[in-house]
Amino acid sequence: MHPVSRRRFLATSAGAAAALGLAAPPAGAATPAAGRRPFGRFGSPTARLTGQTLYVDPLGRGDHTSVRDALAAASGSGWTLVFAPGVYRETVLLDVTRTEATWIGASENAKDVVIVYDNAAGTPKPGGGTYGTTGSATTTVQADGFTARWITFANDWLRADHPDIVGTQAVAIKVQGDRSAFRHCRFLGHQDTLYADSRALTAFARQYFADCYVEGDVDFVFGRATAVYERCHLRTLNRTDLAAAPYGFVFAPSTAGANPLGYLVTRSRVSSEAPDACYKLARPWVPSSDTTARPSLTVRETRLGPGIDAVAPYANMSDAFPWQSQRFAEYRNTGPGAVVTVPENRPRLTREQAESATRETYLGDWRPWKDGC
Structure with missing residues (x-):
């Protein structure tokens, strides 16, 4: 989908409902309906939900109509939030006290539940100053033990709408907690879409992304987490504001020197508009x-x-820190963007080295792929 049209359908709930294939709101939808019909099998007492559960629905058929209100009620650890289909236009913070939280999209289709806002790093704050990269995040997850399934996290800020703003980083989600798992989720944005990070330089936060979709243009998967991306689809967007390549970069890890492991991408694919x-x-x-x-x-x-430059797939962000001095490697990749034409530009693992480049090595005693879904 073209970025401009995506922003427009996310901008208003009525347009979003139509574009996402949602049913039109019924007459009197603001009045809570009996039961919890929009929550599918997760509204049933027999659903396998652990801990305390709250239901969120923008049409008023649950416990709360916004993510913020639900989080205000869900203090402490172990809460599950189940989201009815809809667009939740708000910024969200899951602070460090709300550990072991689970968020579930009730329809089991990530396109149906969208958490979105449109701040950028250079967006002016009401009290003065600008938000900065971290402050631009639509969703921030600081707590450990977070799990999300079937949810879209988005930032629909566009450069074309704000030519006066130079800080164009616009984060969809910043994840800082250890043991953070995302399954069947989507992450939509342009620059700095998915910020896989940690709470401190000395905190080696482990994160797992499985069967997820991520799109963007500049450094749209970045940060210092120890993160595994398994069976994910990463898509680079077209840019009409640039006359020449490179248009951008998929990954920009910032792994701490003391951390032996950064990002691992396995059995995934990178496509391009x-x-x-x-x-x-x-x-x-x-x-x-x-x-x-x-x-x-x-x-x-x-x-x-083919969107990836096979001749020179890596570049410097700063000449003071050349990519050749960092820890970049590939192993048995396929496709036109993986063709080795200049060997010194494609650092590769040996088979022996690849034996330790696995999700088990990266995530240690935490095995999120055993949790189902």
Whole structure:
């Protein structure tokens, strides 16, 4: 879907409902209806939900109509939020006290439940100043033990609508907690869509993304987490504001130097809306707050489409920290973007090295793929 049309359908709940294939709101929808029909099998007493459960529905057929209100009620650990189909236009913070939380899209289709807002790093704040990259996030997850299924996390801020703003980072979700798992979720944005990070330089937060879809243009999967992306689809967007490549970068890890493991991408695929070879696979981010960072990225057994520049798939973010000095590697990738034409531009694992580049090694004693769904 074209980015502009996506933003427009997310901008209003009525347009979003039609574009997402949702039923039109019934007459008198503001009045809570009997029962919890929009929650499918998750509204049944026999549903396998652990801990305390709250139901969220923008049409008033649940316990709360917004994510914020539900979180205000769900203090402490172990809460499950079940979301009825709809668009939740708000910013959301799951703070460190709300551990072991689970969010579920009731329809079991991530396109039906959209949490979205439109702040960018350069957006002016009401009290002065700007939001910055972290403050631009639509959703921020600080708590450990978070799980999300069948939910779309989005930031629909567009450069074309704000030519006066130079801070164009616009985060859909920032994840900082350890043991954070996302299954069958979507992450929509442009620059800095998915911020897979940690709460501190010394905190090696483990995160797992399975069967997820992520789209964007510049550094749209970035941060210092130890994160595994398994069977994910990453899609680079077209850009009409640029006359020449590169249009952007898929990954920008900022792994702490003391952390032996950064991002692992396995059995996934990278596709593109843009012309061939207009995107780099990655560039290392060494932030000013941690100049000792050694970004780490391994991409294995993944299909790289023609949108990736096969000749020179990596680039520098800063010449002071060349990508060749970082921890980038590939193993048995396929597709036109994976063709090795200049061997020194494609660092590759040996078979022996690949034996330890697995989800088990990266995530240790935490095995989220055993939890089902």
